[in-house]
Amino acid sequence: MKTYAAIYKNKRIRENSSSGGIFSALANKFDVVYGVTMTDDCYSAEMIRAEGDITSLRGSKYFQAKVGDTFKQVKKDLLDGKKVLFSGTGCQINGLSMFLGKEYPNLFLLDIICHGTPSSKLWREYTKYQEGKYGKLENVIFRCKDDSWIDFGMKENQLYISKDKDSFMQMFLNNYCLRPACYECHAKYYKKSDMTIADFWGIENVAPEMNDGRGTSLVITRTDKGQELFDSIKSKLKWKEVSYEAGVRGNPSEYSSVSRPQRRDTFFGDLEKMPFEKMEKKYAAGIKVSLPRRVVRKIKRTIKKILWGTQKLTPMPSTVSSSHSRSNDDYGILLIFKK
Numbered sequence: 001m002k003t004y005a006a007i008y009k010n011k012r013i014r015e016n017s018s019s020g021g022i023f024s025a026l027a028n029k030f031d032v033v034y035g036v037t038m039t040d041d042c043y044s045a046e047m048i049r050a051e052g053d054i055t056s057l058r059g060s061k062y063f064q065a066k067v068g069d070t071f072k073q074v075k076k077d078l079l080d081g082k083k084v085l086f087s088g089t090g091c092q093i094n095g096l097s098m099f100l101g102k103e104y105p106n107l108f109l110l111d112i113i114c115h116g117t118p119s120s121k122l123w124r125e126y127t128k129y130q131e132g133k134y135g136k137l138e139n140v141i142f143r144c145k146d147d148s149w150i151d152f153g154m155k156e157n158q159l160y161i162s163k164d165k166d167s168f169m170q171m172f173l174n175n176y177c178l179r180p181a182c183y184e185c186h187a188k189y190y191k192k193s194d195m196t197i198a199d200f201w202g203i204e205n206v207a208p209e210m211n212d213g214r215g216t217s218l219v220i221t222r223t224d225k226g227q228e229l230f231d232s233i234k235s236k237l238k239w240k241e242v243s244y245e246a247g248v249r250g251n252p253s254e255y256s257s258v259s260r261p262q263r264r265d266t267f268f269g270d271l272e273k274m275p276f277e278k279m280e281k282k283y284a285a286g287i288k289v290s291l292p293r294r295v296v297r298k299i300k301r302t303i304k305k306i307l308w309g310t311q312k313l314t315p316m317p318s319t320v321s322s323s324h325s326r327s328n329d330d331y332g333i334l335l336i337f338k339k
Contacts, residue, residue: 002227003247004219005200005210007238018060018143019199020217023087025233026110026195027054030085032077036065042137043124047088049073057087060142062172063123064179067092071099078104089114090187097192108229111191113198113218115253116182118172122271122279126168129276134159135337143199144334145215157339162332167276167284169333175258176267176283183260188253194226195219202250207240218247220254 008014008021017024027033033050035057045065050057074096077084086096087110097109131137135157144160163169171177200218203211210216219239221227248254261267267283274282 001244002221002230003242003244004221004230005203005207005240005242005247006217006219007210007212007215008217009236009238013058014214015145016055017058017215019215021215022197022217022219022237023110024054024058025236026108026229027057027085029083029229029232030108031082032084033057034070034074034084034086034088036061036088038140042140043127044120047092049077062118062142062169063120064117067095071096074107075100078107082106084108085110087112089117090191090193091181091185093193094187094190108195108225109193111187111193111196113196113251113254114182114185114187115172116175116178116185116258118168119177119179119268119271122171122177123168125271125276125279129280130159130335131337134335137335138338139336141334141336143215143331145331157337159335159337160332161335166333167280170284171267171279174283175261176264177271178258178264183257185257188255188257191222194223195221195229196254198251198254200247200250206242206246206249210238210240218251220244220247 006020006022008017008025010021010024013024014021023035031051033054034047035050035054036045037048037056038045038061045061045063047065047067047070048056049070074084074086078100083106084104085108086093088096090111091114093109093111100107127137138157161169163173175183196219198218200206200210200216203216219230221230263283270279270282
């Protein structure tokens with residue numbers, strides 16, 4: 001098993017990915033790719049099969065996806081001799097492995113480090129709440145990396161909210177809205193994947209030369225198949241090998257489940273009967289941002305004001321932005337509404 005920090009050299013694709021774009025670099029090696037996409041109405045997510053265009057599979061989706069008959073489709077593709085990449089959470093990977101009952105040389109299993117699966121009902125209530133204020137939702141980017149936004153902002157038909165201020169993200173990161181199994185996740189200890197990928201939390205401390213502020217992927221190769229695939233795409237990456245301990249230090253979800261909050265049961269009872277506004281007031285008690293991070297953000301805002309006047313939502317050119325003042329966890333949720 002080896003651990004890496006990795007960045008896909010394709011800047012356009014990387015910019016549209018949650019972290020370093022490693023998923024897209026891997027997907028190019030396969031005939032068929034399975035992953036999660038948002039439904040057209042943005043109210044839910046589903047596992048789909050893709051050949052060629054994987055645009056909708058990029059980026060994080062922070063709630064449970066419908067699997068449907070995906071496992072049967074995977075088996076058919078394997079028996080047809082197609083080279084298949086299946087990406088999902090650890091429990092989905094293990095579920096597919098058990099369903100198939102044996103290993104296939106043309107199947108590659110890729111899991112994403114999972115904090116836990118939020119309630120799809122909570123997401124629907126949140127979505128309807130935002131639509132009531134801004135109109136019909138057209139698209140969602142859960143890991144927006146555009147640093148032209150400042151915590152909260154609206155431009156044209158787009159609403160950005162920092163993860164530290166967004167009510168859905170606060171309920172998710174405070175662990176209120178997860179499935180019961182997520183608090184004792186067996187997939188943390190019994191892993192069937194060939195490779196694990198995630199955001200490289202704390203990259204600025206482990207390998208600062210791999211941090212330009214636009215996202216870096218954590219890659220863990222777990223099998224010979226996983227290592228061979230990573231070696232085959234190295235030329236398309238900027239990469240650095242690190243120790244496993246350093247790689248997961250900022251991402252404990254790789255090896256441990258989150259704690260079940262005392263108010264978790266109360267949360268779901270309230271979700272059944274409370275309007276979202278009241279849920280927001282009761283459970284979205286802001287995530288505290290460390291003093292150093294607040295200082296850095298204040299400095300960045302001051303610089304932007306000096307360079308670009310009072311128009312806070314005007315993007316800064318990448319040549320001006322400081323790469324070392326930004327880390328992978330500086331992101332927010334971007335809601336895009338129909339015009």
